[in-house]
Amino acid sequence: MNADVERTGRTPWSRSLPFRVVVTALVAALTILAATGWFLMDQSSRGILDGKKQSSLAEASVVLDGMQRDLRTLNLRTASINERLTQLARDAAYRGSVGNQYYVVVAGPVSDIGSAGLDYASVPEALRRAVLGSDGVYSTPTEIRFADARPAVPGLAIGSALSAPGGTRYPVYFLFTQQPEAETLAVVQRATLVAGLIVLVGVVATVYLIAVQVLRPIRAARLAAERLAAGHLDDRMAVRGTEDLAGLAxxxxxxxxxxxxxxxxxxxxxxxxxxxxxxxxxxxxxxxxxxxxxxxxxxxxxxxxxxxxxxxxxxxxxxxxxxxxxxxxxxxxxxxxAGAAELNLDEVDLSQIAAEELEAQSRLAQRYGTPLQLDAPEPCLAEVDPRRIRRVLRNLITNAIEHGEGRPVSVHVRGDEAAVAVAVRDHGVGFSAAEAHQVFNRFWRADPARRRTVGGSGLGLSIALGDARLHNGWLNAWGRPGRGAQFRLTVPRKAGEGFVSSPWPAVPDDAEAAV
The missing domain is CATH 1.10.287.130 (Signal transduction histidine kinase, dimerisation/phosphotransfer (DHp) domain)
Known part of the structure; x- marks a missing residue:
């Protein structure tokens, strides 16, 4: 049941290797595509916008030179400076409408003069201050807005100043639209995104197919191993090809x-x-x-x-x-x-069986001077084979008497809803923790030089362990040199059912105080 809960509680990441491979490939592909897409878009934007800027600066410089030549020939006694600036602005605006599209704004002596329909506020204030502050050509990105219902478009603002006769400076601003470049960048972005999605789907599909092809023989090997573990030793894997996976088969x-x-x-x-x-x-x-x-x-x-x-x-x-x-x-x-041992089950009181076995061993205990004590506060019924349980307790009690060195031997019987435990505790020579599992080996003796006084065959504990397992139960041993030992038998209340814990601890409560 615990294994089933653990399997159902695990995530797909821990359950499926193809899932991990595909997710890892997906994350790696997304990372690579994102980095590559960002690099391509950055380079494309830089190239397109830088090219637009250079061509716009060149165009603005040509127009400025022409306007400056024309303004130098102006005779202020025969012509108005405002009229000439208006004419120059119209000529430049007309030129911008038929070539490299741009709009013109000229700061005249009365008010701004420029392309029709343009919102003159499209010229950034920072650019106006830079042009008024010193000579030179300045540029900055801007948003071109219009006085009518047309939507705003991205653009590049270039500013400089014209020198009129008399030394007066009149700023001139060119607003080059970057709408075609923005549309080109949008097309590049869409193409990059679509190409990335296609590559991503292709990578995931390819990785999944590769993972399935690689894992298919591995799964077959796992199933074959499980079949072998289940006893189907005649099963074999199909061998296809000559590569490494065929070598695995x-x-x-x-x-x-x-x-x-x-x-x-x-x-x-x-x-x-x-x-x-x-x-x-x-x-x-x-x-x-x-x-x-x-x-x-x-x-x-x-x-x-x-x-x-x-x-x-x-x-x-x-x-x-x-x-x-x-x-x-x-x-x-x-x-x-040979697996031929069978149980003759009967519902009996293990407290009563323990009392009877203690009574049967009383003469042996008197000969050793060993007091026997029974700790069974209430009846503990269980479906067991009485003959085998008696044999287990007889072996445990006689061993406790023989190795107890005349100190008290106590038998504890406890039960809960699922199991019944019988523990035999002595305070004799004991054994080390490393020997706790060896005590159940056939003919094993902790001290080969120690003489066997009761006359056992050396198979008693091994048979007791077999009887406990036959009942689907436990037989645990605890001991410490000079502190005695405790053997605990735990069997289920109902034959064939399991249990998760014993009603009596494997390590006695008086272990630290034992001498």
């Missing part, structure tokens, strides 16, 4: 073949091993029964023997008990290995 197929061969070998070896253990265990039953009968006869008459023979009969009986227990455990281990 061949490598996957070779891996599947080798994996199938290795697994088959291991399965055959496991079957042989399981059959060998089972056969040996069964075959030893008959001679063991005969030896057991003879040993029981000797053990029953040991009081009639001399001390050495009597002790030998006792040792023989004790070792036969261990041998029988070992055979039983080996048979159980072989059932786990």
């Amino acid at each position: 061949r490598s996957m197929n070779h891996m599947a073949t080798e994996l199938d061969r290795k697994i088959t070998e291991l399965e055959d070896l496991s079957r042989v091993q399981q059959q060998f253990v089972s056969d040996v265990s069964h075959e030893l039953r008959t001679p063991l029964t005969t030896v057991r009968m003879a040993a029981d006869v000797l053990h029953g008459q040991r009081e009639e023997f001399d001390p050495l023979a009597a002790r030998s009969s006792e040792l023989l009986s004790a070792e036969l008990d261990r041998f029988e227990e070992l055979l039983t455990d080996l048979l159980e281990i072989s059932r786990f290995d």
Whole structure:
């Protein structure tokens, strides 16, 4: 359920590699196209407007020279300066209407004189001040407005001054329209935008197709790996071509073949091993029964023997008990290995089972001088196999007594809505944190030099772990050298159901205070 929630909660960026490739390519293409478009538009604007400015300055200089020559020949006794300026303005305006289109404004002695229909306020004040301030030709961008209903257009204002006889200066302004250049730039902008969109769509489509082509065999490899993991070892990938992707398919197929061969070998070896253990265990039953009968006869008459023979009969009986227990455990281990172990379920109270097992081990505890304590405040019902649960608790309690060094051994039983936990806590020799997982290994002993006093087979914890897993439960081990150990068995309330936590902590509450 958590995995499903995690999958549904992820974004398309984290779920899909083609999505990431396409988005990355789209961002990169947008960045490149934006930079390229800006550069092209900037260069185009600079080139067109600079060319317009140069031609306008040249045109204005020619007209100014002509007006200045004409004004120098003016005889103020026979002609009016205002009339001559008006005539010059009309002539220049007419010339601007048939060639490189521009408008003229002449600051006359009475008022501004210029092209018809022009709003003389189109001349920027900054340009008027510059022309009045000194000689020279000045230019600045402006917006050409009209006195009638015509819309304003972008333009370039060029100003200079005419010198009349007597030293009087009369400013002259040329307003060159830049409407054709603006329309040209608009066409360039539209063409650049359309070309960019076409390139962008083409890049995204191309990248998507490439990503799909590259990812198709990768997806096929993933599906093949999932099929192999599910046990379909005969599945193979289709090999097309001779390039790297075809090499991937061949490598996957070779891996599947080798994996199938290795697994088959291991399965055959496991079957042989399981059959060998089972056969040996069964075959030893008959001679063991005969030896057991003879040993029981000797053990029953040991009081009639001399001390050495009597002790030998006792040792023989004790070792036969261990041998029988070992055979039983080996048979159980072989059932786990073969997957033949089954549960006989029944709803029982684990608190009651724990109490009964503590009672059964009371004599052993008295022999070690170990107090036994049961902490089960309420009944804890669960659907389990009582025989296997008893066996698990018996192993845990006997181990706690043997390694508890005479200190108290407590059994805690707790339950919640989903699970029931039984924890066996001792305060004996314990084990290190690194050995917590090794305690469940077959025949493993923390201290090989330590003598086994209870007489176990060395398979008890391994079988207990198998019983816990068979119930879909947990068996956890905690220990610290000199602080004792705790083994916690957790099983679900309802057989076959799961749980997410145990009602009893894996680390005991008194861990820090343990000695």
